[in-house]
Amino acid sequence: MIYLRLFFEFFKVGLFSVGGGLATIPFLQDLGQRTGWFSPADLADMIAVSESTPGPMGVNMSTYVGFACGGPLGAVVGVLGLITPSILVILLVALFLKKFRDSKVVDGVFQGLRPASTALITAAGVSVALIALLNDGRLAWDDPRVITLAPGSGEAGLSIVWPAVAIAVAVFVCMRLPRLKKLHPIVYIAAAAALGVALQL
Amino acid sequence: MKDYLQLFLVFAQVGACTFGGGYAMLPILQREVVEKRGWCTAEELADYFAIGQCTPGVIAVNTATFVGAKRKGNLGGVVATLGVVFPSVVIITLIAAFLKSFAHIEAVGHAFAGVRAAVVALIASSVLKLGKTTVRSLPAAVIFAAVLLFSVFDSQLEAAFPAAAFLFSPVTYVVLAGAAGLALSLRRKGGKNG
Numbered sequence: 001m002i003y004l005r006l007f008f009e010f011f012k013v014g015l016f017s018v019g020g021g022l023a024t025i026p027f028l029q030d031l032g033q034r035t036g037w038f039s040p041a042d043l044a045d046m047i048a049v050s051e052s053t054p055g056p057m058g059v060n061m062s063t064y065v066g067f068a069c070g071g072p073l074g075a076v077v078g079v080l081g082l083i084t085p086s087i088l089v090i091l092l093v094a095l096f097l098k099k100f101r102d103s104k105v106v107d108g109v110f111q112g113l114r115p116a117s118t119a120l121i122t123a124a125g126v127s128v129a130l131i132a133l134l135n136d137g138r139l140a141w142d143d144p145r146v147i148t149l150a151p152g153s154g155e156a157g158l159s160i161v162w163p164a165v166a167i168a169v170a171v172f173v174c175m176r177l178p179r180l181k182k183l184h185p186i187v188y189i190a191a192a193a194a195l196g197v198a199l200q201l
Numbered sequence: 202m203k204d205y206l207q208l209f210l211v212f213a214q215v216g217a218c219t220f221g222g223g224y225a226m227l228p229i230l231q232r233e234v235v236e237k238r239g240w241c242t243a244e245e246l247a248d249y250f251a252i253g254q255c256t257p258g259v260i261a262v263n264t265a266t267f268v269g270a271k272r273k274g275n276l277g278g279v280v281a282t283l284g285v286v287f288p289s290v291v292i293i294t295l296i297a298a299f300l301k302s303f304a305h306i307e308a309v310g311h312a313f314a315g316v317r318a319a320v321v322a323l324i325a326s327s328v329l330k331l332g333k334t335t336v337r338s339l340p341a342a343v344i345f346a347a348v349l350l351f352s353v354f355d356s357q358l359e360a361a362f363p364a365a366a367f368l369f370s371p372v373t374y375v376v377l378a379g380a381a382g383l384a385l386s387l388r389r390k391g392g393k394n395g
């Protein structure tokens with residue numbers, strides 16, 4: 001029964017990959033090796049599609065792998081497997097938080113967590129900036145150049161992509177303008193996509 | 202029933218508007234969930250991101266479950282999560298079935314180079330907004346700076362200390378930051394009493 005197996009395999013991916021969607025990649029590599037359901041080249045294609053379509057990357061990749069293994073139903077089963085551990089764990093944590101919401105201990109812990117969470121999001125922004133604004137702007141997320149590339153690593157051959165910088169600055173400024181504040185972010189995303197095509201970014 | 206449908210639709214919209222990783226969800230969540238509907242506060246959203254970061258599963262899914270559970274209990278958590286993955290399932294299935302060469306279309310590459318540049322600005326703007334509520338004291342600023350430095354340079358740190366490479370992960374940073382927050386609040390309380 002391939003669907004049961006798919007559910008179970010993706011349940012494991014969801015259970016063990018902690019953090020952003022990139023964390024699922026090593027587990028998916030391992031899954032391909034063990035089952036032979038897809039090759040490393042297939043996976044590279046799936047990652048490329050997952051980054052260039054809407055939706056969280058981990059979910060996109062699981063859908064794609066599920067589809068490759070078991071068709072449309074496989075895609076659904078794969079994603080259900082992926083999200084089941086999240087739902088179980090988070091509902092437990094939410095229950096715990098509700099019960100101890102007024103506890104001084106929990107409150108103290110959150111005083112530390114909030115700046116840390118903000119820093120992690122900032123760091124994610126920095127890594128998107130490195131990919132988007134440097135080099136050809138089209139490095140894959142798992143490209144070893146990106147992983148080794150960080151300020152000060154002295155990687156040669158990377159240059160600033162000025163049109164991309166201009167788009168980023170323009171979007172940032174527009175978002176601060178009081179008159180445009182109410183605009184949905186998707187407007188900027190669509191405009192930036194059009195500019196990307198127009199400028200052959 | 203209407204509430205669950207709304208929860209599903211809002212999160213389906215969030216999923217459909219998220220480009221380039223779960224963190225890019227933040228600006229949309231800030232707008233739809235915090236500012237427009239008041240389902241949770243900006244601080245709570247930061248809490249959900251921190252917990253979602255160090256619990257099993259993809260961060261986008263964890264955050265959706267959290268907000269859904271806050272709004273409508275356990276079933277709400279399930280409904281919000283199904284909503285956030287719904288667009289992915291539809292779009293990826295269509296591409297996988299009919300458009301295998303999607304990622305190799307030249308215009309797609311150009312469009313997404315542009316989208317990524319916009320995502321940088323979206324995240325920057327969200328972080329500024331979030332930082333105003335989460336980084337207001339000196340200890341908070343120290344925690345922020347430390348976690349930021351460790352996260353940005355974690356591949357260098359891993360290379361420098363291969364034996365301890367597993368320690369340089371968001372899980373460690375979140376746990377340590379929580380412990381620091383707890384220690385600080387206990388000390389403050391102790392100071393007042395003494």
